[in-house]
Amino acid sequence: MRLNPVFLLSATDVAHFPSEAKTYGAPEVAFLGRSNVGKSSLINSLLGSQEAKVSSTPGRTRAINFFALHEGAGDKMKVRPTLIFADLPGYGYAKISKSISAEWPSFIEPYLAERETLALCICLVDTNIPPQENDTQLITYFKQTQRPYLVVGTKSDRLSNNQLAKSIAALRKAHEVEEILPVSAKTDAGTKMLWAKMMEVAE
Ligand SMILES: Nc1nc2c(ncn2[C@@H]2O[C@H](COP(=O)(O)OP(=O)(O)OP(=O)(O)O)[C@@H](O)[C@H]2O)c(=O)[nH]1
């Protein structure tokens, strides 16, 4: 899958989320997870571009960054995109609080609760660390609100096959989810499968 990204805007307020006039009501995929889990890197790997900002400083993404994804070239502003990607700020950066909502910007909750075109939430969990309580909280939120979500295990390239299988099993158990898709932004492992899942919601 190769879609061309166009950066739409960076929102720090509910009023700034891109309107239907900008997105043409195209289905949106949101990327969520702790700071440093690899959200922006995964987006770049999926797009084969450097559109999303990656930094070595955790907590860098403090806004929701929206990208419109188009097939082919042409006048991109005038046609409906295939998908919208939303790169969200990470949580779990400030060690002071264990709860997500306490440290997440106030516009995230309304985004998740009210964004009508939000078709799929990709929850990223790091396969290199033990299961985290705040990830469980987010996943529980999606179960309760019945928002479609998919859990992916990031940075799979850092582990042997055996270690990865163990990590995925532990994460599945702790977060009580049936499926966790291992991915790597470095080697592109798992990204084909992830594209297939996202295109299901795009249709
Ligand atoms: N080895 C390896 N490193 C990765 C992978 N994905 C991300 N990283 C590294 O992890 C760090 C954080 O990556 P980001 O993509 O900026 O993480 P983020 O979730 O967007 O972080 P915030 O925007 O701060 O919430 C960077 O140093 C990346 O190079 C991966 O698949 N494999």
Ligand SMILES: [Mg+2]
């Ligand atoms: Mg980021």
